[in-house]
Amino acid sequence: MSKKEKLLLLKDILEAHFEYFPFMSEEKLTDYTECIQTYLKSEDRILQEAALSTCQLFIQNIKGGDLVRKITKNAIRCLSCRDIIESKSIHDFKTCSCCKVSVDGGHDYLQRSYPPGDPSEWYEDLSEWQLVQK
Numbered sequence: 001m002s003k004k005e006k007l008l009l010l011k012d013i014l015e016a017h018f019e020y021f022p023f024m025s026e027e028k029l030t031d032y033t034e035c036i037q038t039y040l041k042s043e044d045r046i047l048q049e050a051a052l053s054t055c056q057l058f059i060q061n062i063k064g065g066d067l068v069r070k071i072t073k074n075a076i077r078c079l080s081c082r083d084i085i086e087s088k089s090i091h092d093f094k095t096c097s098c099c100k101v102s103v104d105g106g107h108d109y110l111q112r113s114y115p116p117g118d119p120s121e122w123y124e125d126l127s128e129w130q131l132v133q134k
């Protein structure tokens with residue numbers, strides 16, 4: 001692995017783990033950081049992999065806990081008319097001005113309607129959510 005590949009892999013991992021950091025104790029975060037340092041410093045592939053799997057394990061342990069995803073924003077942008085529509089409560093059904101896409105579900109679930117085909121052809125998802133303790 002080149003230095004660049006190494007950093008790119010780390011970027012992906014940190015992005016995936018980032019939202020779990022607030023739920024880690026100081027001690028766990030210290031261990032986690034040490035594993036990342038080992039990964040960065042080491043030239044040994046096996047050691048690198050071991051360091052990363054330890055990081056994964058820390059995150060797995062948190063995921064196994066009482067965390068749930070809470071929707072904080074339920075919105076999409078229509079790629080045809082560029083409207084941004086947001087559903088703010090459970091039965092708040094919103095349609096864009098060209099009527100191609102709509103959202104519903106508020107902060108309870110993400111409901112989308114769009115013409116046949118891949119959703120990414122019709123809208124850009126602007127939803128946000130955060131992890132909270134159950």
Ligand SMILES: [Zn+2]
Nearest residue numbers: 078081096098
């Ligand atoms: Zn539209």
